[in-house]
Amino acid sequence: MPYQLDQFIADCRSILARDPGPKGREEVRTKLETLLGNPDFVREHCEEAPRGLHVLYEDSDLGFQVLAHINDKARVSPPHDHGASWAIYGQATHYTDMTEWEREDNGGDPKHAKLKPVKKYRLTPGHAGIYQDGKIHSIDYPDHSRFVRVTGTNLDRINRVRFDLKTGEVHQMTPQQAT
Numbered sequence: 001m002p003y004q005l006d007q008f009i010a011d012c013r014s015i016l017a018r019d020p021g022p023k024g025r026e027e028v029r030t031k032l033e034t035l036l037g038n039p040d041f042v043r044e045h046c047e048e049a050p051r052g053l054h055v056l057y058e059d060s061d062l063g064f065q066v067l068a069h070i071n072d073k074a075r076v077s078p079p080h081d082h083g084a085s086w087a088i089y090g091q092a093t094h095y096t097d098m099t100e101w102e103r104e105d106n107g108g109d110p111k112h113a114k115l116k117p118v119k120k121y122r123l124t125p126g127h128a129g130i131y132q133d134g135k136i137h138s139i140d141y142p143d144h145s146r147f148v149r150v151t152g153t154n155l156d157r158i159n160r161v162r163f164d165l166k167t168g169e170v171h172q173m174t175p176q177q178a179t
Contacts, residue, residue, distance in 0.1 A: 002038040003031075005045070009057050009066065012150070016062050020152075022132055025086055028150060032090040032128045036148065042125075046070065046092035046146040056148075063153040068092075069146065076140040079115055080162040080173060082131065085152040090128035094145040097122050098129055101136040101163075112168045123147070136163065 008031055015027045035041055045056060049070050057066040079101045089096065100119040115136065123129055131137050156175040163170055
């Protein structure tokens with residue numbers, strides 16, 4: 001029987017209760033790849049779902065969320081972080097180009113930053129990438145790209161920032177407004 005969303009959630013709860021740190025998150029990442037290997041899950045929650053950002057699950061005890069990003073239009077995000085949270089991106093359809101960034105200025109100025117790209121890769125269907133707490137990254141995906149994201153908490157409840165590469169300005173991010 002294929003790996004189902006409820007099994008994934010149960011595994012996430014068990015893993016993160018035992019080890020909420022980087023090793024546990026890596027286990028969640030591999031479980032997400034297993035879930036994305038289930039064509040029924042991908043069809044129901046990613047291909048046939050209405051456009052938008054959908055919370056598939058939010059854990060009331062551990063705080064993690066499972067979200068489906070159903071995108072019609074291509075988008076390139078500015079570099080941003082997830083504040084004190086981590087995020088795992090799992091590709092369901094098409095692809096997402098991921099770029100990881102580091103601050104060249106050692107983070108001394110909270111209102112301005114100079115960034116440099118340090119790693120670039122493409123997530124293809126069935127693959128997942130992880131960003132630990134505070135890691136700066138950007139995403140670039142084509143029309144009709146779909147992905148599932150697992151976050152350590154509801155990102156609407158924490159401070160996060162985005163970076164303007166042209167001006168160097170650092171801005172607070174607005175809530176993700178999941179539906």
